[in-house]
Amino acid sequence: MELLLILSVVVAGYAYEKEAKGVTDISFRFRTHLADALLLLAAGKTDYCMIRLEGGRLKLHINLGAGESELSSAKGIHLNDSQWHHVSIIRREANLTMKVDESAVKKRLPGRFFELNIHFGIFLGGQGDFSELFLGHMENFRGCMEDVYYNGVKIIEKARSRSGSVHVEGVTWNCAPEFDADLNSDISFVDEGAYLILPKINSRAGGKWQIEFKTIAQNAIILYNAGGGRGSDFLAVEILEGVIRVKMARGQIVHTVRVNDGQWHKMHLSFYPSMIELTVDNIAMHTRIESGGTRYLDLSDSFYLGGIDSEKQQRAFTKGIKAADSSIMGCIKPIEVDEKIYGLPNAVVTYGVSPKCVWWYPCHLSPGNPPCVPQGVCEQHGVDHFTCKCDSDLCINPDYAEKYKIFSKSSSELELVALFPLTVQEGGVSVITTQNIDVVLDHHKYGVRPSGVVLHVAQSPQHGRIAIDLSLQRNSQQYNFIEGETKSKQFFTLLDLSRDKVRYVHDGSENHQDAIVLDMELIPETKFTLPSYLQGRNTFVLHVNVTPVNDPPVLNLLPGKVLRLTQGTRKVITSDILKAEDPDTAPEDLLYTVLHGKNEAN
Secondary structure, eight states, rough: EEEEEEEESSOOOESSSSSEEEEEEEEEEEEEEEOOOEEEEEOSSSOEEEEEEEETTTEEOOOOSEEEEEEEOOOOOOSSSOEEEEEEEEETTTTEEETTEEEEEEEEEOOOOOOOOEESSSSSSOOTTOOOOOOOOOOOOOOOEEEETTTEEEHHHHHTTTTTTTEEEEESOOOGGGGGOOOTTTTOOTTOOOOOOOOOOOTTOOEEEEEEOOOOOOOOOEEOOOOOOOOOOOOEEEETEEEEEEEETTEEEOOOOOOOSOOOOOOOOEETTTTHHHETTTTTEEEEETTTTHHHSOOSOEESSSSHHHHHHHHHTTTEEEEETTOOEEEEOOOTTTTEEEEEGGSEEEEEEEEOOOOOOHHHHTTTTSSSSSSSEEEEEETTEEEEEEEOOOOBBTTTOSSSEEOSSSSTTEEEEEEEEEEETTTOOOOOOTTTEEOOOOOOGGOHHOOOOOOOOEEESEEEEEEOOOSSSSOOSSSSOOGGGGGGGEEEEEHHHTTTOEEEOOOOOOOEEEEEEEEEEOOOOOOOOOOOGOOOEEEEEEEEEEOOOOOEHHHHHHHHTOOOOOOOOOOOTTTTOOEEEESOOOOOGGGOOOOOOOOOOO
């Protein structure tokens, strides 16, 4: 199991009973981009064993009461390359061996007593509030660790099961994809309260920032720095009522471009002790501010991107930052600060973020073809889905041609069906499968078999028909075409879909889109009763994308029409004599090729 440590607080601590041993066995694997970080600390009142990265090299500091001894990994080999590295430390009394990957170093410890006395436990990735031993300032670990053993104890498993006296904070139990992201990767702020902390950036004389983002948040933090200890200077870039406001201690500027429409927007910000310049989508604004007689800004605190840590939100509110508790809930591209690029690999702390832009705003992207019917209300659901609310059974726009999900009418968190458009060639046949209509609801939990998930055809397709293979049923035709006056009584089941028995047959017309309106009904077994929120029917649309086929033109030669003319004369060939029709090509674009036009008799 892999361990992700991402917050600059205590990450994992496993406290033993008092332990004093003459042997020490430690092993683990890790990966990180940090050159300096604490990996593991076994702490006693005076004794300790500490493993840390310093300048990209692994260093072991150990004190058994006779003073600190140190072992270092080989020079010239940097372990902060985001690759996996294996560490093994073996101590037998005074004999100490440290092995990093395939390289080993050894040392004999001084003194006469060789027991390592542990009173306070094991700290993995950070010290948190532990201050019984002063070991100097150490950066907390940010990266992944796995297979962590201390004297045979599986530390991560102990921490995960909360076995014994354990404190865990800022940990996820898998190695997050963000550690595979490169500098050019977009950043998604997914969770409420998500944020990213950048490394310290010198902004005493001001700075030039370029940030490109997209969101639909009405109010959100884009950038924030609380300022130094005096608490006078600060910088906040926030979205208020859909527009950007830049606020500093002695002035502010509010732009006019609306940026909460789900589209990408580019912001250029230049700030100085006496001026703010803000450009959004190439529309520039600027304002002068009172410098207070100083030529420098005290922005020595960390820069927060996309949101603010909850512990600092109250202070931000007191400074007049109105969106202090709102994350951007969207995407930000790698930013440029004073002509230097910063991205996920540079982050000091992240919370609730992921690589690549996962946000998609279907309610805002296609005003000409919205997901919902005109009288419906479209609401964002999660990072890339939507819900339609209206007074009728069918709230989805039949012409909407993207993937989407259907949720329970009474519970927007209960997913029922995921719809993926069907693709068929013009005039062709395509099987409707569970990949097109994916019933994600755990229907077995409610006593509903696949044959009890019934899909009624509420409205047949306009440019094709549905055929259900009934060849396995006795006394029935091979196919049942669902159309005509009895269409409301026709249905098929999830079992039919899983057996590839349902087909869409296109009529060959030049219409390249079609739609099938379906009602899903759940019929449980006799001993089960459905909860109220699953009773009744849920209506949705399966969209059909028709791939056009270039049909060959049809040459129409009227019977009895013969071209006659006197030798040596000319005559215009008109459509009365030679005519062709092609549904895929306009008449003026048709070309006629004469394959044989010479009279061989002459």
